[in-house]
Structure formats: structure tokens, C-alpha cells
Amino acid sequence: MNIPLTIKETQDGLKSKKFSAVELVDAYLAQIKKYNSEYNIFLTVTEELAYAKAKEIDRGDKTSHLAGVIVSYKDIFLTKGVRTTAGSKILESYIPPYSATSVSRIEAAGAIPIGKLNCDAFAHGSSGENSDFGVTKNPWNKEYVSGGSSSGSGAVLSANMSLISTGTDTCGSIRLPANYNYAVSLKPTYGAVSRYGVIAMASSLDTVGPLGRTVDDVETVFNVIKGVDGLDGTVTNSKFVTHNAKFRIGIPKEFLVGGIDKEIEKNIQDVINTLKSENVEFVDVSLPTTKYGISTYYIIQPAEVSSNLGRYDGIRYGNDRNSFGEEAKRRIMLGSYVLSAGYYDAFYEKAMKVRTKIISEVDEVFDKVDALIAPVAPTPAFKIGEKADDPLTMYLTDIYAATANLCGIPSIAIPSGFSKNELPLGFQLMAGRFNEDILFKLGKMYETKTNYKPKTAF
Amino acid sequence: MKKYINIIGLEIHIEPNTKSKMFCSCPQNHFGAKPNSQTCPICLGLPGALPFANKEAINKTIKLGLALGCEISKICKFYRKHYFYPDLPKSYQISQKDNPFCVGGSLMGKKINHIHLEEDAGKLLHRGKESLIDFNRSGCALIEIVTEPVFNTVSEVLSFVKELQLIARYLDISNADMEKGTMRLEANISLRPTSGVGSDSPEVDDLPDYKVELKNINSFKFLEKALVAEIDRQAKALDNGQELKQETRGYDEKTKTTFSQRIKTDSDDYRYFPEPDIPPINSTEYIVHSTKIPELPEQKRKRFAEEYKLSKDYVEILISDLTRADYFEQAVKLAPDLTKSIADLMINKNMDNEYPEPAGLVAKLYALSHMQYAGNDETENATKQVLSENPDIITSYKNGKGQVVGFLIGQVQKKLKGNGNPKEISVKLLEILRR
Amino acid sequence: MTKLTKKDVLHVAELSNLKLTDSEIKKFLPQLTKIIEFVGTLSEVDTTNIEPTSQTTKLVNALREDVTTSSNSLNIDEYFKVKAILSKRT
Numbered sequence: 009m010n011i012p013l014t015i016k017e018t019q020d021g022l023k024s025k026k027f028s029a030v031e032l033v034d035a036y037l038a039q040i041k042k043y044n045s046e047y048n049i050f051l052t053v054t055e056e057l058a059y060a061k062a063k064e065i066d067r068g069d070k071t072s073h074l075a076g077v078i079v080s081y082k083d084i085f086l087t088k089g090v091r092t093t094a095g096s097k098i099l100e101s102y103i104p105p106y107s108a109t110s111v112s113r114i115e116a117a118g119a120i121p122i123g124k125l126n127c128d129a130f131a132h133g134s135s136g137e138n139s140d141f142g143v144t145k146n147p148w149n150k151e152y153v154s155g156g157s158s159s160g161s162g163a164v165l166s167a168n169m170s171l172i173s174t175g176t177d178t179c180g181s182i183r184l185p186a187n188y189n190y191a192v193s194l195k196p197t198y199g200a201v202s203r204y205g206v207i208a209m210a211s212s213l214d215t216v217g218p219l220g221r222t223v224d225d226v227e228t229v230f231n232v233i234k235g236v237d238g239l240d241g242t243v244t245n246s247k248f249v250t251h252n253a254k255f256r257i258g259i260p261k262e263f264l265v266g267g268i269d270k271e272i273e274k275n276i277q278d279v280i281n282t283l284k285s286e287n288v289e290f291v292d293v294s295l296p297t298t299k300y301g302i303s304t305y306y307i308i309q310p311a312e313v314s315s316n317l318g319r320y321d322g323i324r325y326g327n328d329r330n331s332f333g334e335e336a337k338r339r340i341m342l343g344s345y346v347l348s349a350g351y352y353d354a355f356y357e358k359a360m361k362v363r364t365k366i367i368s369e370v371d372e373v374f375d376k377v378d379a380l381i382a383p384v385a386p387t388p389a390f391k392i393g394e395k396a397d398d399p400l401t402m403y404l405t406d407i408y409a410a411t412a413n414l415c416g417i418p419s420i421a422i423p424s425g426f427s428k429n430e431l432p433l434g435f436q437l438m439a440g441r442f443n444e445d446i447l448f449k450l451g452k453m454y455e456t457k458t459n460y461k462p463k464t465a466f
Numbered sequence: 467m468k469k470y471i472n473i474i475g476l477e478i479h480i481e482p483n484t485k486s487k488m489f490c491s492c493p494q495n496h497f498g499a500k501p502n503s504q505t506c507p508i509c510l511g512l513p514g515a516l517p518f519a520n521k522e523a524i525n526k527t528i529k530l531g532l533a534l535g536c537e538i539s540k541i542c543k544f545y546r547k548h549y550f551y552p553d554l555p556k557s558y559q560i561s562q563k564d565n566p567f568c569v570g571g572s573l574m575g576k577k578i579n580h581i582h583l584e585e586d587a588g589k590l591l592h593r594g595k596e597s598l599i600d601f602n603r604s605g606c607a608l609i610e611i612v613t614e615p616v617f618n619t620v621s622e623v624l625s626f627v628k629e630l631q632l633i634a635r636y637l638d639i640s641n642a643d644m645e646k647g648t649m650r651l652e653a654n655i656s657l658r659p660t661s662g663v664g665s666d667s668p669e670v671d672d673l674p675d676y677k678v679e680l681k682n683i684n685s686f687k688f689l690e691k692a693l694v695a696e697i698d699r700q701a702k703a704l705d706n707g708q709e710l711k712q713e714t715r716g717y718d719e720k721t722k723t724t725f726s727q728r729i730k731t732d733s734d735d736y737r738y739f740p741e742p743d744i745p746p747i748n749s750t751e752y753i754v755h756s757t758k759i760p761e762l763p764e765q766k767r768k769r770f771a772e773e774y775k776l777s778k779d780y781v782e783i784l785i786s787d788l789t790r791a792d793y794f795e796q797a798v799k800l801a802p803d804l805t806k807s808i809a810d811l812m813i814n815k816n817m818d819n820e821y822p823e824p825a826g827l828v829a830k831l832y833a834l835s836h837m838q839y840a841g842n843d844e845t846e847n848a849t850k851q852v853l854s855e856n857p858d859i860i861t862s863y864k865n866g867k868g869q870v871v872g873f874l875i876g877q878v879q880k881k882l883k884g885n886g887n888p889k890e891i892s893v894k895l896l897e898i899l900r901r
Numbered sequence: 902m903t904k905l906t907k908k909d910v911l912h913v914a915e916l917s918n919l920k921l922t923d924s925e926i927k928k929f930l931p932q933l934t935k936i937i938e939f940v941g942t943l944s945e946v947d948t949t950n951i952e953p954t955s956q957t958t959k960l961v962n963a964l965r966e967d968v969t970t971s972s973n974s975l976n977i978d979e980y981f982k983v984k985a986i987l988s989k990r991t
Binding site for chain 3: 105106198199211212238239241242244297300303304306307314318321323324329330332334337338340341342343344345346348354355357358359360361362363364365367414415416441
Binding site for chain 3: 501
């Protein structure tokens with residue numbers, strides 16, 4: 009059968025009995041069996057669970073929001089009774105005794121869980137090359153990376169092995185894999201979606217979000233997972249709805265300077281021209297302090313990582329600390345250093361203050377515009393191994409992502425074409441805190457104007 | 467003239483009597499529970515778990531701060547304090563640093579530095595080649611009171627700690643029981659040679675360059691012995707010209723000496739940073755303006771001495787147990803001219819144990835002083851009234867709960883203003899109940 | 902700016918409860934030095950009178966009612982074991 013590419017197609021098909029949920033699972037599993045060993049997308053496939061849930065859906069209620077929707081989770085989402093590795097040898101046999109809030113909500117909404125997805129170990133990375141279980145290859149071209157750290161979450165969509173997936177974004181980790189795989193993803197506002205049950209990387213930067221093939225699908229999943237759960241004290245319910253007829257989008261001049269790939273520069277310009285209309289205006293804005301965003305991020309994130317990874321001592325669960333990969337060890341070391349006596353003021357506290365400056369600068373800009381547009385990365389996907397040697401170069405890939413995480417604002421990544429190498433291209437739109445609605449409206453506007461159709465590599 | 471001045475500071479931990487732990491909803495009271503039977507992903511430090519702060523623990527901390535005359539910080543923050551030890555599941559403890567809930571304050575003239583709130587670690591037991599860990603205590607709320615190093619004698623320390631315990635009980639924030647571990651004590655002790663002409667109060671900034679931490683003391687008796695033993699040890703060492711090390715020591719009852727547990731080389735680097743998972747607490751929005759501090763022990767002492775003209779010893783015994791103090795006052799209301807006798811009976815004969823209701827005690831007093839009892843009819847009416855007012859009790863009695871009779875006798879006595887003949891009341895009651 | 906030495910790396914490894922091999926130390930030293938130099942550029946930014954941000958929600962008083970629930974509890978009912986701990990906690 010032709011696997012449906014959107015939630016609507018799936019649910020229409022189920023309701024009209026074009027196919028059953030069990031047949032859907034058959035089709036997805038066949039796809040996984042065919043391609044997974046080559047592309048290394050799934051770490052665990054939950055065949056039995058998928059069939060059990062599919063049978064339930066076939067027997068009963070098909071009206072819940074995600075009924076019959078095949079879902080796969082980045083392997084840092086805890087799934088009760090199902091191995092959760094965080095992409096690391098530390099947890100290679102870990103079976104959690106509870107599920108993440110977002111997992112429970114997605115499954116309560118009728119989704120069918122099909123497996124756990126490969127990722128950079130403990131979400132440390134932006135290419136997928138830091139997984140302790142091998143890199144996930146990009147289905148569009150297997151010599152290329154899939155983006156990270158939610159590498160499997162992006163690849164699973166372009167490999168047509170799942171309808172939706174989940175990921176986390178601490179500095180672009182949901183947006184980049186979507187960007188490299190021709191998919192849509194949302195990094196929500198910090199505090200919109202509970203982080204309970206998701207393995208923590210950097211507590212003040214981590215966000216939990218959905219990936220899908222259309223803005224509609226991503227919005228649907230966001231609405232299922234968002235909101236207070238009584239376990240994450242940083243979450244609030246937002247009732248924001250925009251009634252804008254006209255939108256103003258800012259182009260941060262610091263983002264489109266030297267170093268950006270020419271194809272991406274042109275692509276962004278094309279996007280701007282597409283969106284420009286009597287209802288959408290573009291203005292130049294300036295965010296001078298964002299140039300320090302990466303340095304700020306690379307102090308705050310390792311500090312919080314070194315703290316969050318302290319619990320992996322092999323006593324209550326998992327393997328001992330000798331099983332950490334190189335990148336994890338490096339970040340822990342860096343983090344301990346910037347928090348240590350004598351260095352805390354100059355590094356961590358300084359970074360927290362620069363963060364305040366970045367936030368107020370961005371807040372001020374959102375007084376004048378509704379959204380910001382930017383590339384997701386300075387280059388399209390690169391070849392596996394190409395950037396792996398120099399950690400600093402890898403870090404620069406995060407330069408467009410850091411602003412949203414430092415400020416806690418939402419950002420949506422949307423596909424916008426292909427490079428001359430036939431690799432996906434895309435862009436991101438950012439908005440003020442809890443203004444996801446604006447992002448969904450603008451995203452759908454773009455899809456309509458370009459007659460967007462979801463695409464998969466196979 | 468004294469050769470050395472004792473410089474002692476205290477760190478007192480009190481386990482507040484909240485229902486749930488500090489950052490999760492496991493039970494706070496872990497006394498006697500089976501190992502790891504009161505744990506959840508949060509207090510076990512499982513991957514993905516997040517802390518969520520207990521409002522009531524904060525309430526109790528602020529209440530204590532107000533009672534001790536502290537300033538309540540406007541903005542309070544939790545911090546992560548990092549170190550590795552098997553009983554600390556996250557490898558950091560959520561505690562406070564720069565913005566504790568309460569700052570300053572004092573008790574019995576001794577200055578307090580601050581009061582902060584934190585979570586406890588699990589318990590480690592040693593069994594041969596293995597160590598066993600029980601996380602029931604992990605994540606339990608813990609209030610920590612840190613004093614300035616302003617104690618100079620052992621008796622000052624003991625009085626302070628006992629008074630603090632009493633205040634905790636009066637405020638109903640904790641039972642502060644040393645034996646049960648709901649109050650724990652650490653003392654920092656150093657000795658400073660007196661310089662020439664004697665001023666008895668050392669300047670705080672004139673502190674010796676070392677301090678010894680005494681830990682793991684679990685009773686007042688041991689506290690006294692341990693302090694005395696340690697002061698003695700330090701004095702002898704200084705007499706012999708030895709340098710004293712910065713270390714942690716425990717007390718050994720068998721040898722009646724302190725022993726070294728850990729040498730502290732340089733200060734541990736806890737890499738504190740503000741806890742990102744817990745937004746700050748704004749106490750002005752938070753403190754309910756009517757956070758009423760009930761009458762504190764010192765106030766009750768003064769009042770009892772003035773109002774009831776009792777001796778210091780008598781007052782101390784009565785106020786050291788809030789239930790007894792209340793009982794006493796209720797009894798005195800019933801028979802104000804028998805105040806001294808009531809006190810005598812309670813203190814010398816523990817008669818309040820025999821009479822759960824103060825009215826019963828008062829009746830006994832009247833009996834002892836051969837006063838006029840209430841009449842037959844009066845007694846019968848009062849009995850009938852009490853029974854009609856307490857239908858549930860009757861059901862209890864019929865279900866076999868005989869002890870309610872004592873309660874009912876007390877109620878009848880109340881109506882008779884203590885003039886009832888207990889025997890007669892009892893007979894009348896049982897007559898009606900047995901119908 | 903601060904130049905990292907091998908001693909620094911060993912000290913930080915101890916703080917991090919990580920045992921590094923000699924080759925790891927050799928590898929990390931220049932990498933960490935480079936990153937620290939890079940992030941050290943923050944000293945250029947004027948942050949006088951600026952309050953630090955430790956989280957972006959702008960929330961205060963996110964507190965939980967004092968109730969016990971068993972919905973989260975894990976009944977393990979036995980000790981966790983570890984090789985005998987000889988040192989005392991801090």
C-alpha cells in the first residue's frame with residue numbers, strides 16, 4: 009500500500025476503511041525492515057506494542073486526535089517498559105519504569121508507537137555522529153548526515169518509517185534534522201510542553217517538540233502534548249491566539265552575513281519574496297548581542313549538562329561513567345570547569361548576564377515585529393565525517409539555533425526546496441514566547457502559496 | 467582566668483512534618499518504612515525526573531524564621547550543590563545559597579546567620595564488603611538553621627537547642643526528635659587563647675584559623691558529652707603546642723572521646739548554580755499576611771509566671787509540653803482558686819494522665835478537698851444532655867469502645883463546672899448507655 | 902586568558918567524577934583550551950547592573966500542594982547495593 013503522508017490522509021483512510029491500522033503497521037514495519045539496517049534510524053522497534061495498539065484502534069474509537077497515527081520517539085523520551093538509551097552506552101540496557109508526559113499524552117490520543125529513534129548520545133551534537141550506536145544516514149543521500157541531535161526523528165520521516173516523531177531542541181536539535189530531511193518541526197516556547205520523563209541535557213534550554221510533514225500535523229501534535237501536567241513546575245497553559253490580519257517579519261541583519269552558503273542565502277530570499285504580500289511585510293532588524301549567543305550557549309549548556317549527567321553513576325541504573333562517549337566527557341569537563349570555584353563569576357555568571365541582555369534585545373524587537381526569519385543552519389547537510397574533527401566548527405553550526413533556546417522563544421522549521429545536490433533546504437520562523445499560533449499561521453500561508461506537498465526520499 | 471575561649475557555632479537540621487517530601491509527593495515521614503518503599507523517579511534521581519517544590523515546607527520555614535525574628539528574603543532561590551556520594555541520587559542536592567528564605571534573627575540572645583530549606587540524601591548502611599542504600603529519606607524536606615559562632619559554653623548550646631526544639635513543636639512545624647532523626651545537630655568548635663586582660667566575648671572576626679566539625683550526634687546527652695570531650699581534646703592539644711586540623715569528628719560513647727572521620731583539606735568545590743527547574747519564590751506575594759505566629763515558649767513562660775504565680779520550675783515543666791500547658795489552663799479556668807493544687811497534682815502526681823479531660827481532674831480535686839457535689843437531679847440532667855449531644859459516641863460504645871466513658875464523664879463534669887461526683891456520673895451514664 | 906594545564910584537566914576530571922586515560926587528557930587539553938578561549942570573548946560584553954537569567958519563564962512561586970500520591974511511586978522494597986564505601990560524605 010501507499011503509506012499515507014499526513015495525519016488527515018491516515019485518519020480519512022482508516023475511517024473510510026481504505027486500510028486498517030494493522031495494515032498500516034504492516035506497511036511501516038516492511039519499510040523499516042527494508043531500510044533500517046542501512047540507515048540506522050531506529051535503535052528499538054516495538055513491533056508487538058504497535059500491533060496491540062493497532063488492533064485496539066481497529067476495534068474501537070477512531071475519533072481521538074492521533075488515532076491510528078504511527079509515532080516514533082527520540083530515544084531520550086522515557087517509554088515505560090521499552091528500552092531507552094539516550095543514544096549512549098551508559099543506558100544501552102535501560103528499561104524505564106515510567107513514561108514521559110508527552111509520550112503518555114500522544115498514546116492516550118490514539119497514536120501507535122513503533123519504536124525509539126537514534127540520536128546523538130545524550131543529545132550532544134548537531135549531526136548524529138555522536139551516537140554511541142553509529143550515525144544515522146540521511147535518506148536523501150546516505151553519504152550525508154541527518155542532522156542532530158534528533159537525527160533519527162528527522163530521518164524517520166524522510167524514510168517514510170513513521171508519520172510523526174518527537175525530538176528535543178536545546179540548540180536546534182529539532183529544527184536541524186527537520187531542515188536536513190524536508191520535514192516540519194516545532195521548537196516550542198520553553199514552558200509550553202512538559203519535560204518530565206525526557207532525559208535532561210541543559211535544564212534551562214531543553215524543549216520538547218514534534219516533527220511531521222506539514223505544519224498542520226505538527227500543530228496537531230503540539231496541541232496534544234502541551235500544557236500543565238503537575239510534574240514540571242516550569243510549564244504553564246497559554247491561551248494565546250493571534251487575530252492578526254497583517255504580519256510583520258523581521259530579518260536580523262546579523263544572521264545573513266559572511267559564512268552563509270550562497271544557496272541558502274538565495275533560498276531565504278526566495279522564501280521572503282514568496283511570503284511578501286499586502287498582509288506580510290518584511291523589515292530589517294538588528295540583534296547585535298546575538299553574536300555572543302554561541303559563547304553564552306557554550307558556557308550555560310555544558311554547565312547544566314555536567315550537572316544533569318552527574319546522576320549516571322551505575323548504582324541505581326545503567327553502566328558506570330566509563331561508558332560515556334568522548335563528546336559527553338568533553339562537555340562534562342567544560343561544564344565543571346565553568347562552574348568551578350574561581351571561574352564561576354567570569355564564565356557561568358557572566359554568561360547568565362549576557363543571556364539577560366540577549367533576551368531583552370529580542371523582547372524589544374518583538375515589540376516591533378511578529379516574527380523573525382532566519383536560516384536553520386549556515387550550510388545544507390554535510391558529508392558524514394566532514395566536520396567531525398574540529399569541535400569548534402561543529403559548534404558554529406548552532407549559530408542560528410541558539411537565539412531561540414537562550415530566549416525560550418518558539419521556532420518552526422519549514423522545508424523550502426532542494427539544493428543543487430538534491431539535499432533539502434529550509435528556513436525557520438521565530439516568534440515571541442507562547443506565540444506558536446503566529447508561527448502556524450505563517451507556516452500554513454507559505455505552504456499554500458508554494459502549493460507545498462510532503463515528500464519522502466523513499 | 468580561663469586559658470581558652472570556646473568558639474562554637476551550630477548547624478541544626480529539622481525535618482518538617484509535611485505530608486510529602488520536598489520535591490515530590492512521596493511521604494515525608496519515613497520512620498520505620500521498608501527500604502526503598504517510599505520512592506519515585508524524582509527522589510531516586512531517575513533520568514527525566516524533575517523537582518516540584520512543596521509549598522507547605524516553605525510555609526513552615528518562613529514561620530520558623532518569623533518566630534526567630536529573621537528577615538524573610540524578598541526573592542528566594544534554590545541552588546544545586548554538587549558532590550558525588552552514593553546516597554545522593556542526582557549527584558547534586560537542591561539547597562539554597564545566596565537567597566535563603568530567612569536571614570539574621572536570634573534566639574536567647576544568640577545570633578542566627580540564616581535559615582534555609584533543602585532536600586535530604588538517602589541512608590547508607592554498611593554491611594561487610596557492601597554498602598546498602600535506602601532512598602526513603604532522599605528528597606525529604608530539611609530546614610537548616612545556621613548560627614553565628616557565638617556560643618562559648620556547653621550549657622548555652624544545650625539550652626539553645628532545647629528551646630529551638632520546643633519552638634518547633636509549638637509552631638507545629640516538626641516534632642524535632644533527636645532520637646528519631648527529625649532534629650540533627652552539627653557543632654563547629656574551635657578554641658582561642660584568651661589574650662591578656664579578659665574580655666569574655668570574642669569578636670567574630672577574630673576567629674581561629676581552624677574549626678572542627680562534630681557530627682552524627684543523636685541525643686542531648688551525647689551532645690553534652692561530645693562537646694565536653696572535644697573541647698578537652700582541643701585544649702590539651704593546644705597546651706602541648708600542637709596544631710589542630712580542620713576536620714570532621716564523631717563521638718564514641720565507649721571511649722568517651724571524639725574520633726576523626728574526615729580531614730577537610732581545602733573547601734569542597736560544590737559548583738553551586740541557581741536551580742533552573744524551580745522558578746524563584748517571591749515571598750511578598752507568598753507570605754499570607756495572617757501567618758500568625760502562635761504564642762512562643764518564652765512568652766508562655768512569662769505569662770504563666772505572671773498569671774498563675776507559679777515557680778520557675780513548675781512553669782518550665784508545664785510549658786515544655788504544649789498539650790499539658792493547654793490542659794492546665796483549661797483546668798484553671800474551671801477552678802481558678804485551685805491553681806496551685808492543679809499544678810501540684812499534674813506535676814507531682816501526673817494526674818492529667820488519669821483524667822483525659824481537665825474537668826475530671828478538677829472534680830477529683832474537689833473530692834479530695836471534700837467540697838459539695840452537685841445534686842442528683844442536676845447530675846442526671848447534665849448526663850442526659852451530654853448523651854443527646856454526642857450520638858456518635860453512643861454508637862461507638864455500643865460497638866465495644868468502652869473507653870469513651872471517660873470522655874463522657876469529662877463532658878458531664880464540664881457541664882457541672884467540675885462539681886459532679888464522678889462515681890455518680892459514671893453510674894448514671896452506664897445506666898443509660900446499657901439500655 | 903587562562904591557559905589550561907594538565908593539572909587543571911586532572912582537577913576538573915576529579916570534580917566531574919571521570920577517570921580519564923592519558924591519551925584522553927592529551928586530546929582534551931587543546932580542545933578544552935580552544936573552547937574556553939572562544940567562550941572567554943564574553944568578557945567583552947558590558948554587563949554592569951545586569952541581573953543574571955537562570956531560566957526564561959519569568960515565573961515565580963511555581964509550587965506544589967503538600968499532598969502524597971502513589972501514582973508515581975516505585976515500590977522497590979529492597980536496598981540498592983554498592984561496593985563498601987569507605988570514605989565519609991562531605
